[in-house]
Amino acid sequence: MSKFYITTPIYYVNGEPHAGHAYTNIVSDVLARYRRLKGDKVYFLTGVDEHGSNVHKAAENAGLAPQEYCDKMAPTFTKLWERLNISNDIFLRTTSDMHKRGALKFLTALYNSGDVYKGPYEGYYCRPCERFFPEKELTDEKICTIHKLPLEWLEEENYFFKLSKYQDRLLAHIHENPQFIHPESRRNELLSVLNSGLEDISISRASVSWGISLPFDPEHIVYVWIEALMNYMTALGYETDSEQYQTFWPADVHMMAKDITRFHALIWPAMLMAVNLPLPKQIVAHGWLTKDGEALSKTRGIFIDMDTDIETYGLDAFRYYLMREFSFGNDGDYRPARLHARYNADLANDLGNLLNRVLGLVNKNFEGIPAPTTPGEFDDEIEAMAQTTIDQLDAHIQAFAFDAALETIWEFVRRINRYVQQTEVWTLAKPETIPRMGTILYNSLEALRIISVLISPFIPDTAEKIQKQIGLTEFDTALEWGHLPADLAVSRGEPIFPRVDIKKQKQQQPKAEAKPQQKKEQKTTNLVSFADFQKLDLRVARILAAEPIEGADRLLKMQVDLGTEKRQVVAGIAEHYTAEALVGKQIIIVANLEPATIRNVESQGMILAGSGDSVVLATLEEEMPLGTQVR
RNA sequence: GCCGGUGUAGCUCAGUGGUAGAGCACACGACUCAUAAUCGUGCUGUCCGGAGUUCGACUCUCCGCACCGGCACCA
Numbered sequence: 001m002s003k004f005y006i007t008t009p010i011y012y013v014n015g016e017p018h019a020g021h022a023y024t025n026i027v028s029d030v031l032a033r034y035r036r037l038k039g040d041k042v043y044f045l046t047g048v049d050e051h052g053s054n055v056h057k058a059a060e061n062a063g064l065a066p067q068e069y070c071d072k073m074a075p076t077f078t079k080l081w082e083r084l085n086i087s088n089d090i091f092l093r094t095t096s097d098m099h100k101r102g103a104l105k106f107l108t109a110l111y112n113s114g115d116v117y118k119g120p121y122e123g124y125y126c127r128p129c130e131r132f133f134p135e136k137e138l139t140d141e142k143i144c145t146i147h148k149l150p151l152e153w154l155e156e157e158n159y160f161f162k163l164s165k166y167q168d169r170l171l172a173h174i175h176e177n178p179q180f181i182h183p184e185s186r187r188n189e190l191l192s193v194l195n196s197g198l199e200d201i202s203i204s205r206a207s208v209s210w211g212i213s214l215p216f217d218p219e220h221i222v223y224v225w226i227e228a229l230m231n232y233m234t235a236l237g238y239e240t241d242s243e244q245y246q247t248f249w250p251a252d253v254h255m256m257a258k259d260i261t262r263f264h265a266l267i268w269p270a271m272l273m274a275v276n277l278p279l280p281k282q283i284v285a286h287g288w289l290t291k292d293g294e295a296l297s298k299t300r301g302i303f304i305d306m307d308t309d310i311e312t313y314g315l316d317a318f319r320y321y322l323m324r325e326f327s328f329g330n331d332g333d334y335r336p337a338r339l340h341a342r343y344n345a346d347l348a349n350d351l352g353n354l355l356n357r358v359l360g361l362v363n364k365n366f367e368g369i370p371a372p373t374t375p376g377e378f379d380d381e382i383e384a385m386a387q388t389t390i391d392q393l394d395a396h397i398q399a400f401a402f403d404a405a406l407e408t409i410w411e412f413v414r415r416i417n418r419y420v421q422q423t424e425v426w427t428l429a430k431p432e433t434i435p436r437m438g439t440i441l442y443n444s445l446e447a448l449r450i451i452s453v454l455i456s457p458f459i460p461d462t463a464e465k466i467q468k469q470i471g472l473t474e475f476d477t478a479l480e481w482g483h484l485p486a487d488l489a490v491s492r493g494e495p496i497f498p499r500v501d502i503k504k505q506k507q508q509q510p511k512a513e514a515k516p517q518q519k520k521e522q523k524t525t526n527l528v529s530f531a532d533f534q535k536l537d538l539r540v541a542r543i544l545a546a547e548p549i550e551g552a553d554r555l556l557k558m559q560v561d562l563g564t565e566k567r568q569v570v571a572g573i574a575e576h577y578t579a580e581a582l583v584g585k586q587i588i589i590v591a592n593l594e595p596a597t598i599r600n601v602e603s604q605g606m607i608l609a610g611s612g613d614s615v616v617l618a619t620l621e622e623e624m625p626l627g628t629q630v631r
Numbered sequence: 632g633c634c635g636g637u638g639u640a641g642c643u644c645a646g647u648g649g650u651a652g653a654g655c656a657c658a659c660g661a662c663u664c665a666u667a668a669u670c671g672u673g674c675u676g677u678c679c680g681g682a683g684u685u686c687g688a689c690u691c692u693c694c695g696c697a698c699c700g701g702c703a704c705c706a
Contacts, residue, residue, distance in 0.1 A: 357665030572705025
């Protein structure tokens with residue numbers, strides 16, 4: 001027996017959980033359940049990240065104290081995990097004492113390692129850019145390449161972690177442990193990041209108040225990302241060096257979406273190296289979900305309506321679909337129509353109907369499950385296939401190939417349907433053949449029992465339902481053929497997956513179309529005086545010509561007519577507008593913005609556009625003379 | 632623009648240096664124990680395009696196109 005510690009990220013509480021979170025946790029849940037099935041000692045962590053300025057702001061907007069806000073938000077996550085049947089062993093909140101104390105201990109250790117140093121963070125700073133210029137970008141004149149303004153020499157107090165020091169060790173580790181980052185595409189990506197060099201990272205924020213103070217300098221709050229990573233250890237009781245911690249650290253799998261691999265595969269291991277602790281075994285990244293081919297977007301109201309689909313098809317169908325249809329690691333397109341197809345074809349027709357037909361025959365012809373007294377054709381093949389299915393499943397799960405894993409199980413399901421068909425069991429209810437009939441039905445039920453065990457990590461409720469109908473009172477996880485006792489009283493109930501016809505589904509459509517989510521009110525924190533506003537010179541202009549800028553995906557160079565003069569402007573809208581589509585359009589530009597050079601092209605103004613998940617140019621309701629002031 | 636990946640039946644995808652496969656969908660047939668289920672048979676493909684290596688390439692090399700991801704760019 002080995003141990004298996006799997007973690008999901010801890011999610012920011014400044015928003016409701018969505019389908020992406022659900023996917024991460026379901027995948028992790030499948031792995032956790034599978035390992036438990038194999039007899040491993042499993043610890044499964046999920047939780048929420050409650051600190052940092054984003055949470056602070058969200059609380060303010062909600063008119064709550066940060067802690068109050070967190071207390072209100074955390075249950076939206078726990079409720080979802082219950083709904084999705086997530087079998088986590090702990091739900092960690094970063095405002096818990098356990099976490100805070102553990103974090104302090106870790107930070108102290110990190111500090112004592114000598115790899116933390118206090119600024120002064122000195123560098124050339126551009127105020128309009130609000131950022132420091134890295135060495136690489138500095139010119140001899142020490143001028144901001146964007147604003148053409150002299151850079152200021154600035155010193156800011158900050159704590160840093162010597163990430164750069166670990167570049168070689170990280171490289172070596174990734175090379176020596178090919179499994180460390182999964183899938184390989186992410187691994188390659190991170191190797192290329194490593195090869196281009198690491199810079200030290202700031203681990204504290206002086207301007208933030210909602211968080212954990214550095215134990216060695218209470219004036220500073222630990223940067224929320226750094227704090228969050230430590231949760232994987234604090235959740236085990238790192239602070240007290242508990243038995244739990246001794247048993248389970250290092251983590252076997254850190255599961256996450258692809259966007260946060262850098263923190264987990266580079267920064268976190270380097271931090272652990274610094275304090276001389278073992279590294280997690282595997283960083284595993286999955287892709288993002290899209291919906292009917294479109295990126296999810298709050299503002300455009302594109303989201304996955306889990307509630308409706310779970311209501312229509314049941315939780316297990318939802319879990320099954322996510323695991324069966326998506327190729328793990330790649331982005332997956334969530335399509336309710338596909339869920340529907342999978343539900344009817346795989347769950348209702350193949351599996352549900354198989355159980356139903358076999359139990360029907362047992363009910364009609366026997367008192368309880370018949371004993372397998374009379375071997376015959378195909379029996380050995382079925383039994384052998386049970387074993388190969390078990391073996392192949394294991395290989396696929398090791399490789400995170402959940403789609404292949406389920407496909408393998410379903411090949412077996414289909415084989416049993418064929419077995420029933422080939423043997424024509426229903427014709428054997430005659431005195432001379434009834435023992436053979438009983439044997440075939442026993443074999444079919446035993447196959448179904450093993451199938452129920454194999455699918456239990458994916459669709460646990462269904463697995464239980466199957467065993468209940470077979471007549472088992474306690475869930476039997478044995479994978480040995482023949483474990484099913486004869487004479488059990490079966491209790492054939494309602495079909496476990498009643499077919500859902502399309503009409504029904506269509507009726508649900510209006511509901512699914514739903515409400516584009518209302519944009520959360522964003523409180524404007526920085527008020528601007530009217531005088532300041534008046535400084536802006538906004539004007540109506542027309543685009544005369546537009547062309548892409550070579551070497552930049554997002555930029556378009558445009559000639560615009562202001563009535564009195566013509567200007568050249570650069571705008572980052574190439575991903576949303578083609579050059580041709582722009583010509584002739586009336587738009588609004590900021591006419592008195594200081595010129596800037598972008599990608600060696602001078603921009604003498606700025607075009608206004610709504611800018612969120614998509615980008616839409618700002619125009620006037622009706623055309624007006626060029627040069628008209630906008631205010 | 633740089634780095635990496637993908638491009639195979641209507642759909643989702645597997646695959647091998649020797650002239651292509653699975654599931655779904657579709658058509659026809661069988662069967663009737665079962666949830667209009669199941670089983671069988673069949674169906675369609677310029678295996679992205681071009682050039683090259685080879686006796687022979689979908690599979691290797693190069694060039695190109697499209698799409699996806701990472702980085703840069705986003706006044």
